[in-house]
Amino acid sequence: MAKVIVVTSGKGGVGKTTVTANLGCTLAKFGEKVCLIDADIGLKNLDVVLGLENRVVYTLLDVVNGKVNAQEALVRHKQMRNLYLLAASQVATKEMVSPEDMKNIVKSLHPVFDYILVDSPAGIERGFRNAVAPAEIALIVTTPELPAISDADRVVGLLENFGFNDRSMKVILNRFKIKMVKAGEMLTQQDVESTLALEIIGVIPDSEEVIIATNKGLPVVLNGDMSVSKVFENIAKRLKGESIPVDEDISQISEKGFVAFFKNLFSRKRG
Template sequence: MGQVIVVTSGKGGVGKTTTTANLGTALAQLGNRVVLVDADIGLRNLDVVMGLENRIVYDLVDVVEGNARLKQALIKDKRSENLYLLAAAQTREKKDVSAEQMKNLTDQLAREFDFVLLDCPAGIEDGFKNAIAGAQKAIIVANPEVSSVRDADRVIGLWDAQEGERSPAMLIVNRVRPRMVARGDMLEIDDMLEMLAVDLLGVVPEDDHIIVSTNRGEPAVYSRDSKAGKAFHNIARRLMGEAVPILDLEADESFWARFKRIVGFGRS
């Protein structure tokens, strides 16, 4: 049986879809059979980030309602042999799928794939509840800012309150700007971890490559010089159980920040 992992955040725009696309692609590159499920029904997005928008014939709701077989609806990735996408329906609503139907679907997918990654819609309403219904693991994506961390806290609470066998939530801190952290103008990872009382899965730096790769519809993990891509690659290996150290963001640190840290002022 494969792992079913939901990628969620509460707040919108923090990088759930980018995270899902990059982790999925990296896991496939590492030899796993991976399926990405866009659970954001009505606001389909994962297909464009993956560059597969022209290949969609059937979607998730078609499968759930029995209009298409699962095999027909799975879209094979352009570059990776063992990577598939199940697209969200565009002209339907969240309530057209029930939590039970989602669970059946992910159970079925877990029999054929090593990793089932669910791109969860923003919010904590029906779409969120459906997306987490069949997952055993949750990746919480948060940016180092007050509103995002606050929503992450809510979502972690809801995840913990779910019934059934579930692992503790894992945090990815996305869009970190190391220079701002060093300058004392961005929340530190350790502070976020302490407040959320959660395990850290990875830290992803802010990276212009993400915009370029989204423009092209090719996840940043394909790009050799993308720092974010490298971070996502490391996270994928951690998901496979490897002990990979957290990416050293301090390589980017300014002279003054390094000075302050070495001399012992400021919090390190």
């Protein structure tokens, strides 16, 4: 039976889709059978980040309309053979899908996968409710900036109303800049953790490699910055129940310079 996880945020542009793609790839790298569902109907992006935009034949809406079943609509990843995508439709609107539809789709995929990751759209309207409906765990992505954190807090409140609790909600701190934190010009991991009163499950560094990876259509964990890959591996392990302190993510980010340069050079697979 699959573990169903929604990746949400409230604020747009904080990296939900990138996190979903990379976390999905990392779990697949660990041998798990993973399905990614793009719930951002009308503004879909997950297929683009994964480099699968030309392979999409059927979308989530086709499943809702009964044209095909959920498994027939899945697209298999080019490199990760145990990673699948259920793409969203670009021409539809979020109102064409209901939370009940999402529950039914996920229910039909439940026995086939180990993990189902739902990429939520920004905002707190229908699209958000659709994405959250089938999930048992919520990953709230935020950057260490005021608008993102205050929107994340609003989402936490809404998720509580949907039945989520401290154990089923985790925070991912994205675009963390250790230099700025050290200079006292950015909120720290502890600041975010204490204000949101939720456990942080991962601290992802700000990396140019993410943009390069998106340009290539290959998530960064498959082709890029080793420190980012290591952080995603840590998040995946924590989701699987392993106890790895979040400080390890921070030390990954801090590890720059001569040693890190060579480490990166020899462990990187260039596409």
